Amino acid sequence: MSDGDVLVANHVLDYPYARSVGPVLGAFFTALSEGRIVGVEGSDGAVIVPPTEYDPLTGEDVGELRDVGPGGVVTAWSWQVAPGRKHHLDHPFAWALVRLDGATTAMLHVVDAGDPGAMATGMRVTARFRPPAERRGHVLDLEAFVPEPDGGGR
């Protein structure tokens, strides 16, 4: 049998799926829809962003919500040379861990920096939200982080 005898087909797998977010993540997504970022305070005083539903040290309910950002520091990053079809930006960008001002942990998001030369660990960035009418209570209501003007990049 030659390879030409083997069939090939394009398949698509689609699942509609909706999850109930609960009170903690619900507060996080609600805040994003309002152009804010919140974390939660853990039992050791750490501010965890995005919020966890339970204290990572004790397993107890987490404490108070805390507003963080919108500015922060890039703690690690890598460059997406060509965006994939499902990425929300249509041009190259950085994946980055951003530790927001007031937060103890860093969250994964993207930095719309234009050029990898504009990226540096330790650089300051700030949140760019979508216009209010386009927000839908989703992590991409925060469209991207962008370098702060004079933010300590190379």
Place this chain on the structure above:
Amino acid sequence: MSGAEAGTQPVTVLETPIHLDYVFTPGIAQSIFLRGLARGVFLGQRCPTCGKVYIPSRGSCPVDGVATDEVVELPDTGIVTTYCVVNVPFAGQAVEIPYTCAQVLLDGANISFMGLIQEVPADQVRMGMRVEAVWVPPDELGPSLASVKYFRPTGEPDALYESYEEYL
């Protein structure tokens, strides 16, 4: 909790659809099976060592570990070995509930595969029931199990349990 004064609706549900585009190749043996479906026939493969007939064949015998090169045409008839009645609606459902999904063991085959049972009320489907394939019209045949519209009872007497118990 800060921010409630902003007047937006609290977010309680997040839509997270899963979408996967991929290229599937069934391999040589299943390509034979699928091409058979496009002609309206069931093509299996026989193991040269133990003589068992697999449909759809994976190209080798899982017992003997040898290639199954001999192609065997099987009839449209077989039996229901086991089945389940679907009463639960779900997104994308193509058939009206309740309906019956069955493992169908074609005559001459040594393995069953899943098929839809129609033209009989769901509560009358039973183990050992004789069924036959109903194919889509010739111009709708394709290399897919969608070529088999469903299986329906033939009206013949049920098969004896002993005749299919090793396939359960």
